[in-house]
Amino acid sequence: MEQEQDWSLIERARTGDQDAFTQLFERHYSFLYKYLLKLTLDEEVSADLAQDTMLKCYTNLSSFKGKGKFSTWMISISTRLYMDLLRKQKREKKWLNQIKRTLSRQLTWQAKVKGMEWSDVFTDFNQLADEMRVPILLHHYYGYSYEEVGHMMGIPPGTVKSRVHTGLTRLRKE
Numbered sequence: 267m268e269q270e271q272d273w274s275l276i277e278r279a280r281t282g283d284q285d286a287f288t289q290l291f292e293r294h295y296s297f298l299y300k301y302l303l304k305l306t307l308d309e310e311v312s313a314d315l316a317q318d319t320m321l322k323c324y325t326n327l328s329s330f331k332g333k334g335k336f337s338t339w340m341i342s343i344s345t346r347l348y349m350d351l352l353r354k355q356k357r358e359k360k361w362l363n364q365i366k367r368t369l370s371r372q373l374t375w376q377a378k379v380k381g382m383e384w385s386d387v388f389t390d391f392n393q394l395a396d397e398m399r400v401p402i403l404l405h406h407y408y409g410y411s412y413e414e415v416g417h418m419m420g421i422p423p424g425t426v427k428s429r430v431h432t433g434l435t436r437l438r439k440e
Contacts (some may be wrong), residue, residue: 336412401433402429
């Protein structure tokens with residue numbers, strides 16, 4: 267019954283009936299959003315992916331063959347979009363890490379050329395995640411208290427202490 271109703275709406279939407287696609291969208295959006303929320307654990311990303319999925323469904327509605335459920339087709343599209351997002355994030359992270367390494371090497375070289383003392387610890391320090399590097403820099407280099415750093419970063423002082431400790435422990439291991 268549900269599949270027949272979906273098929274009727276799909277056929278009407280293919281002929282240009284915007285209301286039919288709106289009804290189709292309203293019937294399946296909640297299911298799609300909940301699936302994506304479980305997948306991403308992020309409301310904003312889930313909403314964006316759901317919107318992108320429905321747009322793809324709309325623009326590619328003519329390729330839906332009707333051999334399975336519309337919801338299955340829709341979920342397969344959203345899954346591919348999510349996997350594309352993960353690949354994009356991985357590429358961006360790799361690119362940012364390359365930039366950090368390049369900048370760190372450039373700073374090391376410039377320091378040597380100018381006769382400045384440059385420690386390998388600083389190079390290792392730049393490899394730390396921002397959430398650890400920023401509190402260490404603010405607390406140990408600039409002398410801010412844990413409370414002040416927490417206020418600047420919008421996190422509790424205990425979290426600042428934890429991040430500083432974890433970051434310094436990682437640096438000592440290096």
